[in-house]
Amino acid sequence: MKKVLVGIITMAVILSMALMAVAADKTFKMAFMPGVADPFYFTMEKGAQAKAKELGVELIVGEYPKAWGPESQVPILEALIARGDIDLLFTAPTSTEALIPVLKKVHDAGIPVITVDTYIGDGDYNKESNYNFPLAFIGTDNFAGGVVVAEAMAKMIGEKGKVMVENTNPDVSSVQGREKGFIEGMKKFPGIEVVAVEYCLDNQEKAQAQVAAVLQKHPDLAGVFGVNVFSAQGAYRAIVNAGLTGAVKVATWDATEDLINALKKGEVDLVLAQKPAEIGALAVEWGLKYLKDGTPIPDKKVVPGFFVFTKENVESPDAQQYIYSK
Template structure:
């Protein structure tokens, strides 16, 4: 064997040794004990560009970075299962360590989310959840039934002894969070005999539909005295409907969530109360449970975060609950 051949083989061996030594050096890894995929985490919110989910993303990013995870956030353009399902299946191809997801339908997302689980990806539900409780490691959300109860009690306090009818504007049937809010409201409003419950109407999570349903209800029920909107989009739409009908303030509007626009409407008297969640804590807690699942530690199956009723008089002390438009 020639000296040149020996030199060449030595260089090849050295290169191979360097490649082997560098194979475990991903961010946040200790000694290469975990494969690269385990150090990646994905958040799939219910819809893009919504302050609630942006605030959740901020909490998610901060907590995941602190834990040494690379992150990705992919959201559908609308709160719609057919738009969210391809995102879930696309994420599966990269097989991250964990996926935090707000399923847009409590049945339709079960199949795609089970595919994640079967592939070894840890699944954590944030905000919304499936009916099937066997798929996710943990579910983190607000106590939504309690939120609906708070909405009914707050509305009754705003109305006082006046008599009239009240309406609930919901998003889409099969959305676990808003359905729980509507049910909580329905159960609690029975305690106030001066208020006639008109039931709930669905808006497909579109503000313009919420506005038109408020207008139509005012025509059929001129004694409408209160509206409970179960999420951000229905709340903003309901405010528009009341404004267009010249009923701002005359009809008490209780919204759910605290987007910048909703807070502005609250301070301007367009909205009389907001039931605000703590989405950043939901995102942060979701990361904590995902990391625990990945590391084989104890995971808490169901976690409920705080929410609060905010009126114009106490808005100044509730800034921590106001949602963000960017991290």
């Protein structure tokens, strides 16, 4: 009986080792589904592609949605998964709630999911919920970044005056975190009032019109915070068109070439840069660790830092790595 038992255990060990060897030799296919066509996600893809090449992973990239939102993202995502050969998906969900069912369906089909830049639910994948199935969220601490922007703007305007937030979408985790962090940060400065929060739905022209309207209502506006690429570009152009460059301080999020050039010209006063290439690389790196040996991602969260561009450091050689590429 002992010999039989030992034989069974030995065979199990050999089989396990064989399966591990197969996993080690397999070329895994990962899929990246971006949120929208913009420099942030293009840069994220480049970081992911570089890491995939380094680690021997095949990276499949879904078509870039031309507009932000579940209506644009979900059909492309479903077509990507329908290929039937994807081992792991990392994606930027364009809604905290609307993407839960489709991503749960992906997970239930045996494809592990990592969310990047944005998350589903409240982003806490450790607690019991209907959205705790992703392996992790990998992205910026948007709330902390919003606080940093608030404190910097407060100094720019002498800790007094009226400011506004030009946001993009009320049900996207990343931009909501930035808005909440900014408003919380401004609570430290009783002389500052947040007089408006507007949502442009990723439409630059709409953002420009909204900021212009707030200027009409509050001609003494002291500062504007544009929370993403489209809202920021619309916001600073509204200030320029009103002839208020320098008088109204402009803080923006995302280091596109357009915003960096505006900073150099004095049309923007601060640009907070995320690290999208690092986010993409980390998704591939941690995804492969999970696929090869089941390594869990600590706390189901990885949070790269950010870099703040100002007119004092924008020409620094060390800062150039944080500018987003096209």
